[in-house]
Amino acid sequence: MADVVIIGAGVTGLTLAFRLMEKGKRVLILEKNDWVGGQIRTFRENGFIFESGPNTGTVSCPEVAELFSALSPDCELEIADENANRRLIWKGDRFWDLPSGLIGGITTPLFAFSDKLRLLGEPFRGKGQNPDESVGEMAKRRLGKSFLNYAVDPFLGGIYAGDPMSLVTRYALPKLYNLEQNYGSFIRGSIIKARQPKTERDRLATKKIFSAVGGFGNLISALTKAAGKENIVLSATSVKIQPVENHWQVTYSTPSGEHAVKASKVITTAGAYALPQLLPFIDREEISKIANLRYAPIVQIAVGINDTHGRRFNAFGGLVPSCEKRKVLGILFPSACYRKRAPENGALFSFFIGGMKGSHLTRLSDDELHELTVEEFHTMLKFPKDIHPDLIRIFRHPYAIPQYEQSSGERFSTITRLQNRYPGLILAGNIRDGISMADRILQATKISSER
Ligand SMILES: Cc1cc2nc3c(=O)[nH]c(=O)nc-3n(C[C@H](O)[C@H](O)[C@H](O)COP(=O)(O)OP(=O)(O)OC[C@H]3O[C@@H](n4cnc5c(N)ncnc54)[C@H](O)[C@@H]3O)c2cc1C
CATH class of the missing domain: 3.50.50.60 (FAD/NAD(P)-binding domain)
Known part of the structure; x- marks a missing residue:
């Protein structure tokens, strides 16, 4: 019983x-x-601490902070370093900073000039009428094609490993959907919501990126x-x-x-x-x-290097828009965000491969994935050919993320x-x-x- x-x-x-x-x-x-643990497993090897599943979460509700408080001291919440605020997007032959301020927004090569101008009109654009509108259609309608390609598509690749044209906004991103429905605009809605009074408990939802120590x-x-x-x-x-x-x-x-x-x-x-x-x-x-229910398959590959020879990776990581047609969905930099994930002069990366648009890549053999990872280690992270990863561990998730x-x-x-x-x-x-x-x-x- x-x-x-x-x-x-x-x-x-x-x-x-x-x-x-x-x-x-x-x-x-x-x-x-x-x-x-299900999808969550942490491994420790030669000074690296790496995950086979999720690397981070967001403290988006008080229940997260309260759970960690209840479990302390057996487990402590680790809020990510400031580096986690810096997000990178691949375009052409390198990663670029995703702009967070006005100047960066104007000068970034990620978005078309016409869409940057169009963004100014976002608060005045009408509401969507189709409740089953996809995130991709909504982004194109409100923000423009280059924002769809170089912000929304990689963002959804990072969260859902999904296809923006198939994910339905009201189910996949209900908060975003409600911003438009309730306030008529993402920008206006975010400003109004940020100004709303918060209780002490509400304030536990800091929106910060977290892991466990x-x-x-x-x-x-x-x-x-x-x-x-x-x-x-x-x-x-x-x-x-x-x-x-x-x-x-x-x-x-x-x-x-x-x-x-x-x-x-x-x-x-x-x-x-x-x-x-x-x-x-x-x-x-x-x-x-x-x-x-369809699931995105993902292969996550932990890549460690004992000594970066002074190269710094001070960011949350980089995401890859699908229009760039690379084999990697994104690369996270966990050692830039959390303590002791790599030896002192080293770094830990998490490569993500597959997703709804690249599911064929998850069927590659371990040897082929190994080769692909080393190639992108040099091309995307720009390590010279004579520097090799010291650790490569492959984790396969055939049913990673529900769509x-x-x-x-x-x-x-x-x-x-x-x-x-x-x-x-x-x-x-x-x-x-x-x-x-x-x-x-x-x-x-x-x-x-x-x-
Ligand atoms: C590679 C990857 C990266 C991710 N990254 C992030 C991230 O960065 N941030 C984030 O917030 N989320 C991330 N996620 C999502 C998040 O990890 C999952 O949504 C969450 O861990 C799911 O937890 P769960 O307990 O609901 O399901 P699961 O972890 O899937 O647990 C379900 C359990 O049920 C068991 N089970 C299944 N069938 C049976 C059965 N018939 N009988 C008995 N037991 C059964 C399974 O073995 C499993 O242990 C990621 C997921 C993956 C796979």
Whole structure:
């Protein structure tokens, strides 16, 4: 018996478990892998600390700061260095600074002169009429084509590894959508929102970039400790959820045999593709409205160098617009943002390859990816040919980032309908409510407070 069974020990499942146990609930987590953390894993090797999944999050809601406070001293929030404010965009044969001020905005070669002038008219442009407008269409309409190509496209490449023409604004970027809908303009809306009074708790949402000291793996370890290792079953396969009379029965296998547990609530945090097997009692056609969610595949490659020979990489990293037709989506500079991610004179980079537009590249062999990385290390990061990376580690994520496309409306309404029809069943995780680390923590905290 448990009060709540949670499927999946990623950041959503673990945060849920921790917050529910604080409220006195008996919780059991079933995880198919033989490790905790889901997409989050941190590795340590020869003075480098690198992630296989997310490198950073944004403190976009108070729940993030509150979670870290609750887990201290087992895990501490690390706010990124000032370097993280500097973002780079590839154009032609080099990275350029993404302008943040007026002068930079006027002089940058990233955007067309006509679009810079057009930007002045953004506050006076009419609202969009199509609720399913894509982010790409919206950006072109409000900002102009060069802003779509050299700001919005790489930005979405960085967050969703997605295609701006397929991601629907109201699902993928609801805050941006609401700025236009509520205030008629991104610029006007941002100014009004920034001026709105904030409570002390609101102010915890600093919008700053964060990790955990020593990497996100430490957040997972602290959550695991807080949720209690004994409440987590690893290598739990063939998990099946069934409604039985007035409770839920969950069956699963482990190397030690077959098991069954009864609970009054079951919360799934697994990806959409796992749901048909987890919920065999739901009609195939109905569950397919959730399971049809498309995912961007990504390969992340950690690249370390012991000595940069004085080269400095004082930025968050660089993103690559798809019109530039390179093989890399972007390169992050984690050692410029967080402490001790590389040896003292060295640097750590995270190369991202694939995404919706470059999915074929994720099928390259390790040798081919290795070769591609070394080539871009010289071409994009401008290291001379006689300097070689000291560390290259490849991580493949076939289901990295769910794409909040037009199908999302039907997915969300199907989730709501199923939850209403089957009280005690909650379908959570990044199939809804956003894909970021902060979204995951916020969702888990909210669900833990529901009756
Ligand atoms: C390469 C990469 C980079 C990213 N970068 C960022 C970033 O910089 N910033 C940011 O905010 N976000 C980033 N994200 C997104 C963020 O990491 C994820 O949204 C978040 O970690 C998802 O957490 P989760 O717990 O919801 O899901 P998951 O981590 O996917 O956890 C779900 C768990 O369920 C388990 N599971 C699945 N099926 C079953 C089953 N049938 N039975 C039992 N268990 C099952 C899985 O094994 C997994 O452990 C990135 C993601 C990836 C892949």
